[in-house]
Amino acid sequence: MIFIAILLGCLIGALIGINMPIISYTYSGYLAIAIIAALDSVFGGISSTLNKNFDLKVFVSGFFGNAILSILLTYLGQKLNVDIYLAAIVVFVGRMFNNLAIIRRYYLNKWTIDRQKNIKNNKKVQQKDIK
Template identity: 40%
Template sequence: MIPVIGLVVGVVLGLVLQPTVPLWAQPYLPIAVIAALDAVFGGLRAVLDGVFSDRVFVVSFLSNTVVAALIVFLGDQLGVGAQLSTGVVVVLGVRIFSNVAAIRRLLFGA
Protein backbone atom coordinates (compact mmCIF):
# COMPACT_ATOMS: atom_id res chain seq x y z
CA MET A 1 0.00 0.00 0.00
CA ILE A 2 2.73 2.43 0.98
CA PRO A 3 4.56 1.95 -2.32
CA VAL A 4 1.30 2.60 -4.23
CA ILE A 5 0.75 5.83 -2.28
CA GLY A 6 4.38 6.74 -2.88
CA LEU A 7 4.01 6.20 -6.61
CA VAL A 8 0.90 8.37 -6.80
CA VAL A 9 2.49 11.12 -4.69
CA GLY A 10 5.60 10.98 -6.89
CA VAL A 11 3.59 11.38 -10.10
CA VAL A 12 1.63 14.27 -8.59
CA LEU A 13 4.81 15.94 -7.37
CA GLY A 14 6.37 15.57 -10.80
CA LEU A 15 3.31 17.10 -12.45
CA VAL A 16 3.00 19.97 -9.96
CA LEU A 17 6.63 20.92 -9.38
CA GLN A 18 7.80 20.19 -12.94
CA PRO A 19 11.45 19.74 -11.99
CA THR A 20 14.01 19.46 -14.77
CA VAL A 21 16.38 16.55 -15.13
CA PRO A 22 19.92 17.55 -14.14
CA LEU A 23 22.30 17.39 -17.07
CA TRP A 24 24.51 14.63 -15.66
CA ALA A 25 21.49 12.36 -15.12
CA GLN A 26 19.94 12.81 -18.54
CA PRO A 27 21.46 9.75 -20.26
CA TYR A 28 20.82 7.48 -17.27
CA LEU A 29 17.36 8.43 -16.04
CA PRO A 30 15.36 6.67 -18.80
CA ILE A 31 17.25 3.41 -18.29
CA ALA A 32 17.02 3.70 -14.51
CA VAL A 33 13.25 4.22 -14.81
CA ILE A 34 12.89 1.08 -16.92
CA ALA A 35 15.00 -0.88 -14.44
CA ALA A 36 12.86 0.39 -11.57
CA LEU A 37 9.71 -0.62 -13.42
CA ASP A 38 11.19 -4.08 -13.79
CA ALA A 39 11.73 -4.21 -10.00
CA VAL A 40 8.15 -3.02 -9.40
CA PHE A 41 6.63 -5.71 -11.61
CA GLY A 42 8.89 -8.30 -10.03
CA GLY A 43 7.67 -7.12 -6.62
CA LEU A 44 4.03 -7.34 -7.67
CA ARG A 45 4.59 -10.87 -8.89
CA ALA A 46 6.26 -11.76 -5.57
CA VAL A 47 3.24 -10.36 -3.70
CA LEU A 48 0.93 -12.65 -5.64
CA ASP A 49 3.27 -15.61 -5.17
CA GLY A 50 3.21 -14.93 -1.42
CA VAL A 51 6.97 -14.44 -1.24
CA PHE A 52 7.12 -10.63 -1.21
CA SER A 53 9.52 -9.01 1.19
CA ASP A 54 9.98 -5.26 1.55
CA ARG A 55 13.66 -5.83 2.08
CA VAL A 56 14.16 -7.77 -1.14
CA PHE A 57 12.11 -5.18 -2.99
CA VAL A 58 14.21 -2.27 -1.75
CA VAL A 59 17.47 -4.05 -2.50
CA SER A 60 16.41 -5.22 -5.97
CA PHE A 61 15.03 -1.77 -6.80
CA LEU A 62 18.24 -0.03 -5.84
CA SER A 63 20.58 -2.57 -7.42
CA ASN A 64 18.51 -2.67 -10.62
CA THR A 65 18.62 1.10 -11.14
CA VAL A 66 22.27 1.46 -10.15
CA VAL A 67 23.43 -1.43 -12.33
CA ALA A 68 21.38 -0.21 -15.30
CA ALA A 69 22.81 3.31 -14.99
CA LEU A 70 26.28 1.89 -14.52
CA ILE A 71 26.04 -0.22 -17.67
CA VAL A 72 24.97 2.81 -19.69
CA PHE A 73 27.74 4.90 -18.16
CA LEU A 74 30.31 2.22 -18.98
CA GLY A 75 28.90 1.92 -22.50
CA ASP A 76 29.20 5.68 -23.02
CA GLN A 77 32.81 5.56 -21.88
CA LEU A 78 33.53 2.65 -24.25
CA GLY A 79 31.74 4.33 -27.16
CA VAL A 80 28.94 1.77 -27.40
CA GLY A 81 26.46 3.66 -25.22
CA ALA A 82 23.58 3.62 -27.69
CA GLN A 83 23.89 -0.10 -28.45
CA LEU A 84 24.31 -1.04 -24.81
CA SER A 85 21.28 1.06 -23.80
CA THR A 86 19.26 -0.79 -26.43
CA GLY A 87 20.50 -4.10 -25.03
CA VAL A 88 19.57 -3.16 -21.47
CA VAL A 89 16.12 -1.98 -22.54
CA VAL A 90 15.53 -5.22 -24.45
CA VAL A 91 16.54 -7.40 -21.50
CA LEU A 92 14.46 -5.40 -19.02
CA GLY A 93 11.54 -5.34 -21.45
CA VAL A 94 11.62 -9.13 -21.76
CA ARG A 95 11.67 -9.45 -17.96
CA ILE A 96 8.78 -7.02 -17.55
CA PHE A 97 6.76 -8.98 -20.08
CA SER A 98 7.42 -12.32 -18.42
CA ASN A 99 6.54 -10.87 -14.99
CA VAL A 100 3.33 -9.36 -16.33
CA ALA A 101 2.47 -12.71 -17.92
CA ALA A 102 3.00 -14.47 -14.54
CA ILE A 103 0.86 -11.85 -12.76
CA ARG A 104 -1.87 -12.32 -15.35
CA ARG A 105 -1.82 -16.09 -14.90
CA LEU A 106 -1.96 -15.78 -11.10
CA LEU A 107 -4.83 -13.27 -11.06
CA PHE A 108 -6.93 -14.45 -13.99
CA GLY A 109 -5.71 -18.00 -14.54
CA ALA A 110 -5.21 -17.23 -18.20
Protein backbone atom coordinates (compact mmCIF):
# COMPACT_ATOMS: atom_id res chain seq x y z
CA MET A 1 0.00 0.00 0.00
CA ILE A 2 2.65 2.48 1.08
CA PHE A 3 4.98 1.50 -1.72
CA ILE A 4 2.24 1.77 -4.30
CA ALA A 5 1.52 5.31 -3.06
CA ILE A 6 5.23 6.21 -3.25
CA LEU A 7 5.56 4.77 -6.74
CA LEU A 8 2.44 6.60 -7.92
CA GLY A 9 3.68 9.87 -6.42
CA CYS A 10 7.07 9.47 -8.07
CA LEU A 11 5.52 8.69 -11.46
CA ILE A 12 3.12 11.64 -11.47
CA GLY A 13 5.86 13.88 -10.10
CA ALA A 14 8.25 12.83 -12.84
CA LEU A 15 5.62 13.40 -15.52
CA ILE A 16 4.87 16.91 -14.27
CA GLY A 17 8.52 17.68 -13.49
CA ILE A 18 9.60 16.89 -17.04
CA ASN A 19 7.17 19.48 -18.35
CA MET A 20 8.14 22.15 -15.82
CA PRO A 21 10.27 25.12 -16.91
CA ILE A 22 13.91 25.16 -15.83
CA ILE A 23 14.99 27.46 -13.04
CA SER A 24 17.82 29.98 -12.95
CA TYR A 25 21.24 28.43 -12.48
CA THR A 26 21.92 30.52 -9.36
CA TYR A 27 19.03 28.89 -7.50
CA SER A 28 19.77 25.34 -8.59
CA GLY A 29 22.28 24.98 -5.75
CA TYR A 30 19.57 25.73 -3.20
CA LEU A 31 17.12 23.38 -4.86
CA ALA A 32 19.73 20.61 -4.82
CA ILE A 33 20.26 20.87 -1.07
CA ALA A 34 16.47 20.99 -0.52
CA ILE A 35 16.13 17.81 -2.58
CA ILE A 36 18.74 16.06 -0.43
CA ALA A 37 16.89 17.14 2.73
CA ALA A 38 13.54 15.97 1.37
CA LEU A 39 15.02 12.67 0.23
CA ASP A 40 16.33 12.11 3.74
CA SER A 41 12.88 12.87 5.18
CA VAL A 42 11.20 10.37 2.83
CA PHE A 43 13.65 7.60 3.74
CA GLY A 44 13.15 8.47 7.40
CA GLY A 45 9.41 8.21 6.87
CA ILE A 46 9.67 4.79 5.28
CA SER A 47 11.94 3.39 7.98
CA SER A 48 9.74 4.74 10.78
CA THR A 49 6.68 3.22 9.12
CA LEU A 50 8.42 -0.14 9.14
CA ASN A 51 9.31 0.36 12.82
CA LYS A 52 5.68 1.30 13.51
CA ASN A 53 6.55 4.60 15.18
CA PHE A 54 5.54 6.87 12.30
CA ASP A 55 4.27 10.30 13.36
CA LEU A 56 2.59 12.35 10.65
CA LYS A 57 3.29 15.72 12.28
CA VAL A 58 6.95 14.93 12.79
CA PHE A 59 7.25 13.71 9.22
CA VAL A 60 5.58 16.65 7.49
CA SER A 61 7.32 19.27 9.64
CA GLY A 62 10.62 17.48 9.07
CA PHE A 63 10.08 17.37 5.32
CA PHE A 64 9.49 21.09 4.91
CA GLY A 65 11.50 22.27 7.91
CA ASN A 66 14.66 20.44 6.91
CA ALA A 67 14.40 21.63 3.32
CA ILE A 68 13.89 25.27 4.30
CA LEU A 69 16.55 25.18 7.01
CA SER A 70 19.09 23.68 4.65
CA ILE A 71 18.34 26.34 2.04
CA LEU A 72 18.75 29.08 4.64
CA LEU A 73 22.00 27.57 5.86
CA THR A 74 23.32 27.36 2.31
CA TYR A 75 22.42 30.99 1.77
CA LEU A 76 24.11 31.99 5.02
CA GLY A 77 27.16 29.98 4.05
CA GLN A 78 27.37 31.78 0.73
CA LYS A 79 27.18 35.14 2.46
CA LEU A 80 29.90 34.13 4.97
CA ASN A 81 32.00 32.37 2.33
CA VAL A 82 31.84 29.07 4.26
CA ASP A 83 30.57 25.94 2.54
CA ILE A 84 27.93 25.17 5.16
CA TYR A 85 25.99 23.12 2.62
CA LEU A 86 28.71 20.48 2.89
CA ALA A 87 27.75 19.95 6.55
CA ALA A 88 24.11 19.63 5.57
CA ILE A 89 24.97 17.10 2.89
CA VAL A 90 27.10 15.05 5.30
CA VAL A 91 24.32 14.96 7.90
CA PHE A 92 21.51 14.19 5.47
CA VAL A 93 23.37 11.58 3.46
CA GLY A 94 24.64 9.95 6.66
CA ARG A 95 21.08 9.71 7.95
CA MET A 96 19.92 8.42 4.60
CA PHE A 97 22.39 5.53 4.87
CA ASN A 98 21.20 4.85 8.41
CA ASN A 99 17.59 4.72 7.32
CA LEU A 100 18.43 2.56 4.32
CA ALA A 101 20.25 0.18 6.67
CA ILE A 102 17.16 -0.03 8.88
CA ILE A 103 14.93 -0.74 5.88
CA ARG A 104 17.36 -3.33 4.55
CA ARG A 105 17.63 -5.11 7.90
CA TYR A 106 13.87 -5.19 8.29
CA TYR A 107 13.33 -6.94 4.97
CA LEU A 108 16.36 -9.20 5.43
CA ASN A 109 14.98 -10.31 8.79
CA LYS A 110 11.56 -10.90 7.34
CA TRP A 111 13.02 -12.91 4.49
CA THR A 112 15.18 -15.14 6.71
CA ILE A 113 12.29 -15.82 9.10
CA ASP A 114 10.04 -16.72 6.20
CA ARG A 115 12.63 -19.05 4.79
CA GLN A 116 13.19 -20.82 8.12
CA LYS A 117 9.47 -21.33 8.47
CA ASN A 118 9.27 -22.71 4.96
CA ILE A 119 12.14 -25.12 5.62
CA LYS A 120 10.49 -26.31 8.82
CA ASN A 121 7.18 -26.85 7.09
CA ASN A 122 8.85 -28.73 4.26
CA LYS A 123 10.65 -30.97 6.73
CA LYS A 124 7.40 -31.72 8.52
CA VAL A 125 5.74 -32.60 5.26
CA GLN A 126 8.65 -34.82 4.24
CA GLN A 127 8.63 -36.59 7.60
CA LYS A 128 4.93 -37.21 7.26
CA ASP A 129 5.48 -38.62 3.79
CA ILE A 130 8.18 -40.97 5.05
CA LYS A 131 5.93 -42.20 7.82
